[in-house]
Amino acid sequence: MAIQWSGLGPELLLRLVRDSEQPLRSQLETGLRDAIRDGRLQPGERLPSSRELARELEVSRGLVQECYGQLLSEGYLDSHVGSATRVAARAYPAASPAPRPPKAAPAPRLIADFRSGVPDLASFPRGDWVWAMREACREVATAELDYGDPRGSEALREVLAGYLRRVRAAAAGPEDLIVCTGFAQGLNLVLQVLSQLGVGRVAFEDPGYGDDETSTSVRSAAQPVRVPVDELGVDVAALAASGARAVVVTPAHQSPTGVVLAAARRHELVEWASRHDGYIVEDDYDSEFRYDREPVGVLQGIAPDRVFTVGTVSKALAPSIRLGWVLAPPALSGAVAEAKLLSDRGTSGLDQLALAALLRSGRYDRHLRKMRGVYARRRAALIEALERHAPGVRLTGLAAGFHAVAHLPEGADEDAVVADALRRSVGLYGMAPFRAARVPAPPQLVLGFGLTGERAIEAGIAAVADLLR
Numbered sequence: 352m353a354i355q356w357s358g359l360g361p362e363l364l365l366r367l368v369r370d371s372e373q374p375l376r377s378q379l380e381t382g383l384r385d386a387i388r389d390g391r392l393q394p395g396e397r398l399p400s401s402r403e404l405a406r407e408l409e410v411s412r413g414l415v416q417e418c419y420g421q422l423l424s425e426g427y428l429d430s431h432v433g434s435a436t437r438v439a440a441r442a443y444p445a446a447s448p449a450p451r452p453p454k455a456a457p458a459p460r461l462i463a464d465f466r467s468g469v470p471d472l473a474s475f476p477r478g479d480w481v482w483a484m485r486e487a488c489r490e491v492a493t494a495e496l497d498y499g500d501p502r503g504s505e506a507l508r509e510v511l512a513g514y515l516r517r518v519r520a521a522a523a524g525p526e527d528l529i530v531c532t533g534f535a536q537g538l539n540l541v542l543q544v545l546s547q548l549g550v551g552r553v554a555f556e557d558p559g560y561g562d563d564e565t566s567t568s569v570r571s572a573a574q575p576v577r578v579p580v581d582e583l584g585v586d587v588a589a590l591a592a593s594g595a596r597a598v599v600v601t602p603a604h605q606s607p608t609g610v611v612l613a614a615a616r617r618h619e620l621v622e623w624a625s626r627h628d629g630y631i632v633e634d635d636y637d638s639e640f641r642y643d644r645e646p647v648g649v650l651q652g653i654a655p656d657r658v659f660t661v662g663t664v665s666k667a668l669a670p671s672i673r674l675g676w677v678l679a680p681p682a683l684s685g686a687v688a689e690a691k692l693l694s695d696r697g698t699s700g701l702d703q704l705a706l707a708a709l710l711r712s713g714r715y716d717r718h719l720r721k722m723r724g725v726y727a728r729r730r731a732a733l734i735e736a737l738e739r740h741a742p743g744v745r746l747t748g749l750a751a752g753f754h755a756v757a758h759l760p761e762g763a764d765e766d767a768v769v770a771d772a773l774r775r776s777v778g779l780y781g782m783a784p785f786r787a788a789r790v791p792a793p794p795q796l797v798l799g800f801g802l803t804g805e806r807a808i809e810a811g812i813a814a815v816a817d818l819l820r
């Protein structure tokens with residue numbers, strides 16, 4: 352390899368590789384630009400004349416002139432008639448790069464991590480997704496690669512509407528579906544539309560969205576209020592008293608208590624909405640996983656004019672896919688589409704076509720069937736492990752999803768249990784971060800089993816049993 356070094360001072364060695372595929376001019380340009388950016392060449396510093404540098408590097412003078420010309424036009428260099436070419440006085444990205452924050456210590460390896468809200472990431476159907484992406488690329492019409500309908504791909508909305516009618520008893524038509532990037536965006540779009548309608552106060556369940564989600568859920572509402580949840584679901588009388596005109600609920604499987612909204616409450620809630628000209632935002636996040644019976648249909652099916660149902664693939668596939676949908680009341684679906692257009696012009700078209708292919712081919716259903724089995728076995732392992740190692744700890748909220756609530760003995764200190772468990776390499780999570788007011792409340796743990804297999808569940812519970820008893 353023939354390498355030519357310039358003599359622009361010992362610390363500024365410009366290195367030209369003669370037999371590189373990168374043309375010499377581009378090498379010189381990049382070398383000078385990098386030297387200015389990282390401060391080896393300082394503002395105001397004089398550069399050699401094109402003749403000098405050309406001689407030094409054994410390249411043509413024209414090549415150096417072209418290169419200087421390029422950097423002059425980019426603003427890295429300055430030159431005035433009759434004087435030398437210099438590094439422009441304006442400083443380029445900090446001469447010394449901004450100090451990087453110290454690397455966080457690696458998270459300790461846990462025997463078992465009972466974090467909730469995350470599906471089994473290791474079970475993501477990689478093969479099916481590769482197949483679906485390939486299908487999407489193969490099938491996509493050239494015109495579909497353009498900006499399209501902000502509601503999303505027609506092919507996906509058609510197949511999704513059919514799926515939601517079949518599986519969730521939704522009153523769904525493709526024209527009222529808006530594909531978005533998950534629940535977080537779906538909720539934001541709906542809140543924007545509600546705010547345009549003059550809906551100020553929006554109620555959220557308590558306990559409800561935890562610390563992480565608070566930033567995207569509760570905080571995205573202009574005037575959030577909290578309404579309590581009891582063993583029948585959201586307290587509709589408290590909702591009516593709150594003065595809210597919209598409420599965000601998790602009827603199929605309350606997050607995080609796990610209760611299913613009782614039939615009577617479903618009707619009360621819908622009645623509340625029609626009496627108050629109100630709206631219900633239904634977070635249908637993990638309804639695919641119900642173990643004791645068929646899942647109840649969405650609320651939207653009984654009040655399509657009052658309910659926005661927001662769905663996501665974050666639990667069924669993986670959060671990083673960032674695909675979800677809003678099924679909006681027909682009178683408002685245009686406004687949601689408009690909000691989506693203004694927000695980002697639409698969700699990735701190829702990802703949408705891939706999801707459509709998964710749904711159409713039956714691979715989505717097949718994956719869900721498999722995962723229902725996986726989570727049902729983990730749920731049974733959790734019940735057994737608690738019965739064996741910490742009898743007396745009551746578990747609730749097990750009808751669906753992949754988390755449950757463990758009730759600690761009265762007087763137990765939730766935070767201390769969590770901290771002690773971590774010292775034993777077990778990730779436990781308290782209910783406190785899901786509560787609005789940090790007032791004394793019964794000590795509880797939210798135990799997720801999306802990330803933890805059966806053996807780890809047994810080992811993890813055994814390791815912390817004395818803390819739970």
Ligand SMILES: Cc1ncc(COP(=O)(O)O)c(C=O)c1O
Pocket residue numbers: 468469532533534535536564601606634636662663664665670675
């Ligand atoms: C209650 C609830 N709804 C919805 C979601 C999914 O949000 P997204 O679709 O933005 O990933 C989560 C994720 O943890 C959740 O806990």
